[in-house]
Amino acid sequence: MLLMDSSKKISFNRCIRDGDLVIIYERHDTMKAVKVCENSVLQNRFGIFKHSDWIGKPFGSKVFSNKGGFVYILAPTPELWTLVLSHRTQILYIADISFVVMYLEVVPGCLVLESGTGSGSLTTSLARAVAPTGHVYTFDFHEQRAASAREDFERTGISNLVTVGVRDIQSEGFPDEFSGLADSVFLDLPQPWLAIPSARNMLKQDGTLCSFSPCIEQVQRSCETLRSDFTDIRTFEILLRMYELREWKIDHSKFEDGSSIAYPPCKRRQPSSEVSVGENTSSPAVVARPSAETRGHTGYLTFARRKCDS
Amino acid sequence: MSESKPESGPVINPRVTCEGCSVLLDINDGDRLVFARLSAGSTLKIGNKTYSLQPLIGCPFGSLFQVESGKEKPYLSRFVPPTEENNVQDEGGSQLQEESRDNRAIIDNNQAQTLTGEDIDAMRRQGATGNEIVEALIANSATFDKKTQFSQEKYRLKKQKKYAPRVLLRRPFCRSICEAYFKKYPARIGFLRVDALSLLLSMANVTANSDALVVDMVGGLVTGAVAERLGGTGSVCSTYLGGTPYPIEIIRMFNFSDEICKRILRCSFNDLCSVQIETGEQVSQHEDDCTMESQSNEKTSLSIGTEDVHLSSNNGDTDLVPENKLSSSSKTCKAPKAGEKAPKEAIQSWKENGFSSLIIAAPEQDAWGLVKDFLPLLTYSAPFAIYHQYLQPLATCMHNLQLEKMAIGLQISEPWLREYQVLPSRTHPCMQMSGTGGYILSGTRMHTNISQP
Numbered sequence A: 001m002l003l004m005d006s007s008k009k010i011s012f013n014r015c016i017r018d019g020d021l022v023i024i025y026e027r028h029d030t031m032k033a034v035k036v037c038e039n040s041v042l043q044n045r046f047g048i049f050k051h052s053d054w055i056g057k058p059f060g061s062k063v064f065s066n067k068g069g070f071v072y073i074l075a076p077t078p079e080l081w082t083l084v085l086s087h088r089t090q091i092l093y094i095a096d097i098s099f100v101v102m103y104l105e106v107v108p109g110c111l112v113l114e115s116g117t118g119s120g121s122l123t124t125s126l127a128r129a130v131a132p133t134g135h136v137y138t139f140d141f142h143e144q145r146a147a148s149a150r151e152d153f154e155r156t157g158i159s160n161l162v163t164v165g166v167r168d169i170q171s172e173g174f175p176d177e178f179s180g181l182a183d184s185v186f187l188d189l190p191q192p193w194l195a196i197p198s199a200r201n202m203l204k205q206d207g208t209l210c211s212f213s214p215c216i217e218q219v220q221r222s223c224e225t226l227r228s229d230f231t232d233i234r235t236f237e238i239l240l241r242m243y244e245l246r247e248w249k250i251d252h253s254k255f256e257d258g259s260s261i262a263y264p265p266c267k268r269r270q271p272s273s274e275v276s277v278g279e280n281t282s283s284p285a286v287v288a289r290p291s292a293e294t295r296g297h298t299g300y301l302t303f304a305r306r307k308c309d310s
Numbered sequence B: 001m002s003e004s005k006p007e008s009g010p011v012i013n014p015r016v017t018c019e020g021c022s023v024l025l026d027i028n029d030g031d032r033l034v035f036a037r038l039s040a041g042s043t044l045k046i047g048n049k050t051y052s053l054q055p056l057i058g059c060p061f062g063s064l065f066q067v068e069s070g071k072e073k074p075y076l077s078r079f080v081p082p083t084e085e086n087n088v089q090d091e092g093g094s095q096l097q098e099e100s101r102d103n104r105a106i107i108d109n110n111q112a113q114t115l116t117g118e119d120i121d122a123m124r125r126q127g128a129t130g131n132e133i134v135e136a137l138i139a140n141s142a143t144f145d146k147k148t149q150f151s152q153e154k155y156r157l158k159k160q161k162k163y164a165p166r167v168l169l170r171r172p173f174c175r176s177i178c179e180a181y182f183k184k185y186p187a188r189i190g191f192l193r194v195d196a197l198s199l200l201l202s203m204a205n206v207t208a209n210s211d212a213l214v215v216d217m218v219g220g221l222v223t224g225a226v227a228e229r230l231g232g233t234g235s236v237c238s239t240y241l242g243g244t245p246y247p248i249e250i251i252r253m254f255n256f257s258d259e260i261c262k263r264i265l266r267c268s269f270n271d272l273c274s275v276q277i278e279t280g281e282q283v284s285q286h287e288d289d290c291t292m293e294s295q296s297n298e299k300t301s302l303s304i305g306t307e308d309v310h311l312s313s314n315n316g317d318t319d320l321v322p323e324n325k326l327s328s329s330s331k332t333c334k335a336p337k338a339g340e341k342a343p344k345e346a347i348q349s350w351k352e353n354g355f356s357s358l359i360i361a362a363p364e365q366d367a368w369g370l371v372k373d374f375l376p377l378l379t380y381s382a383p384f385a386i387y388h389q390y391l392q393p394l395a396t397c398m399h400n401l402q403l404e405k406m407a408i409g410l411q412i413s414e415p416w417l418r419e420y421q422v423l424p425s426r427t428h429p430c431m432q433m434s435g436t437g438g439y440i441l442s443g444t445r446m447h448t449n450i451s452q453p
Helices: A078-084 A094-103 A121-130 A143-155 A196-202 A216-226 B084-094 B117-125 B130-139 B149-163 B174-184 B194-203 B221-230 B249-253 B269-274 B280-289 B291-302 B304-314 B344-353 B367-377 B391-403
Strands: A021-027 A030-035 A041-044 A047-050 A062-064 A070-074 A111-115 A135-140 A162-166 A182-187 A203-213 A230-251 A282-290 A300-306 B022-027 B032-037 B043-046 B049-052 B064-068 B075-078 B166-170 B211-216 B235-240 B264-268 B357-361 B383-388 B407-421 B439-445
Touching: A021 A041, A021 A078, A030 A078, A078 A094, A078 A121, A078 B194, A094 A121, A094 A203, A094 A230, A094 A300, A094 B174, A094 B194, A111 A121, A121 A135, A121 A143, A121 A162, A135 A143, A143 A162, A182 A196, A196 A203, A196 A216, A203 A216, A216 A230, A216 A300, A230 B391, A282 B391, B022 B174, B022 B249, B032 B174, B049 B075, B064 B130, B117 B130, B130 B149, B174 B194, B174 B221, B174 B249, B194 B221, B194 B357, B194 B383, B194 B407, B194 B439, B211 B221, B211 B344, B211 B367, B221 B235, B221 B249, B221 B357, B235 B269, B235 B344, B264 B269, B264 B344, B269 B344, B269 B367, B357 B367, B367 B383, B367 B391, B383 B391, B391 B407, B391 B439
Parallel strands: A111 A135, A111 A182, A135 A162, A182 A203, B211 B235, B211 B357, B235 B264, B357 B383
Antiparallel strands: A021 A030, A021 A070, A041 A047, A062 A070, A203 A300, A230 A282, A230 A300, A230 B407, B022 B032, B022 B166, B043 B049, B064 B075, B064 B166, B383 B439, B407 B439
């Protein structure tokens, strides 16, 4: 992610260079990550795009293909990365990620432990939050997924902030070397209660913990286990509702008897003979309504603070 | 696995209180939230008694204090809750299946308790602790044994809160400050809920080394939140239209280090734009010319440290703002230098490079009017997030941004947050819920090509 390296950060003067990771924006729901390479091309439904055309242009530019189609080139951010990364597992999305980072009180300099790494969606945002002096130690029991995650962090330029380990946290707990050093712990495991005693040892006093579980039974069991060494235990669910816009030309045609009708946008009516033409006025308005399709559930977020015992 | 020993970064926000630091006091498990500044003379009122906050100095955040009867008067004493309390609940869990009691025979006629108020006062004078009083009340309640397990727990908790109140010492952090204000004075922060605030920070990609531009009309909460994420790098410019900066006194509750404070800067919109074509010398000339505006700016920004305290105490809300005893003790404790007028070098740098994030939290203003002015100051491909209480201004703003082709990836979203009560056999969403946390318009600034290939 460019910002975290002050020598590379985006600015009016910073142009796209050979080797940059960029996000190709085709449509709001179609994006992909591409590494800029002098001799490469990008091929999609809009045509063929030469990477060399992009070099020297500012980020946020519109670029054209040989057929005249276009895409936009954006600088990568953790939010965009979450939307383009390859899903090896189910991932967390922006609503849960933002809330977790805030509620865990992750700030620059923090040491954060995470398990499981999964596809690294949350990990990327945690890295952003602890930069430049903190660190994220993330663990996954699946060796191949851990390797893929490591590759991703190299690609996005955050590997100096993240260390990926292969370890089964549920059965082995976190490594002893972190005892009493963690500011925050995040758990996304099938049986998080097995990892909670270890998390307790890792955390500083008043340190924060979060467990993400899709099922309420998991939440109940986790909360029971948390009660002995943790306080301020709170469980939430968070969702984002999207809105869509429409331009609504209200046709204030007046009938002869003085009453008027507003015509909604999709109906095409011929003005009836009763309408007096001279008094047509249309005032475009923008109206918004919630999207018809929305996510109903991702998971429950349970937060807690490690008790002070001294 | 890492070879080297893990290092934690420099201490940004220490975990132990000190003289002069800002704290958040949580009374009776969230019933009441009070911000205070710890000093030898600061006090806290619970019920009709006043307690000194001195015992809290030097304690770790997260410590719990309970009211104890002292030789002269009651005081706050640090205590660690015994784990037996939790065992009671666990036992309760296993006995649930045998619960045969219910409340069919319990009549609520206020005659179940035989201890009178005078009896309790007498107990207090004899030095009974709060917990002893609670036990006495339970013993003297005719209906206690008839209650269900859950009902008994509820009763005990209620009495404990009244006769043995507890105070939890909490670190003021973005999350706790936002929650406290949202609960108590939501209008002052434009009903910006903690999840909406967290989304603003993510969507605007606020991180170390960012140069963030913030239009903060929510008391400084957003400026403080951004500064917290910057952690002493980058900069946050709290800007404003016209001649008077918007009040941002909430930033003083964050316990920011000097390094963070000096990166919180103020600059009017005019100043941000006017430096464009001028060199260093010409800039100072220009500033001399605009004497009225710059003088009033400087006056307001310099007086933040002391005047704000009087302003807020006039509002009568000594609860949420550092108590006005600060004015006398401010000489002894560090006066934060946050909110200084931005120096010319900073303004120049912002002009040359552009800001890397834009957050607008002006819940009573027209969004498009602000975006039109401030978006051009944002660098290309930089994200922005606009918070508003109402949907319509954001709809209009998004529409205009589309027409003017100023941004892509535009999206209006509304966060929905629900809390759960999780207890054995009693798990369900909480009865109360926030109805709205506002709306957010987010997007990325485009670079418009003048020439096409």
